[in-house]
Amino acid sequence: MGKAKVAVTIDSALLESVDRYVREHEFESRSSFFENAVxxxxxxxxxxxxxxxxxxxxxxxxxxxxxxxxxAENEIWPEY
Structure with a gap:
């Protein structure tokens, strides 16, 4: 599946947290963080x-x- 580029506005403190996770190698990039979260x-x-x-x-x-x-099924099927 192809990827689409989007622009979003988020709280700067929240973005700082995302950047910290990226720096700590929890996520490859901001994009991978947001894709995972979504x-x-x-x-x-x-x-x-x-x-x-x-x-x-x-x-x-x-x-x-x-x-x-x-x-109804029992009425249709013969007994064995």
């Missing part, structure tokens, strides 16, 4: 989004739907 944030957001969608499900309704499906 990737982690996107992953957390997507997991949270899934959890929020799952919270919308009605467990009893889903169970009933599943049981109805199983009963």
């Amino acid at each position: 990737a982690e944030r996107v992953e957390r957001y997507e997991k949270g989004r899934l959890a929020r969608e799952l919270d919308k499900l009605d467990v009893d309704e889903e169970r009933q739907t599943a049981e109805e499906g199983i009963e």
Whole structure:
């Protein structure tokens, strides 16, 4: 996947912290730090989004739907 160059504005104290991590060789560069940070944030957001969608499900309704499906399958398949 290609990379895109962006410009961002952040607090100078925060940037100093990033630069310290780069100097201490925790990260290769500012870019690698920010790419890593954004990737982690996107992953957390997507997991949270899934959890929020799952919270919308009605467990009893889903169970009933599943049981109805199983009963219908049992009627279709012959006994052995």
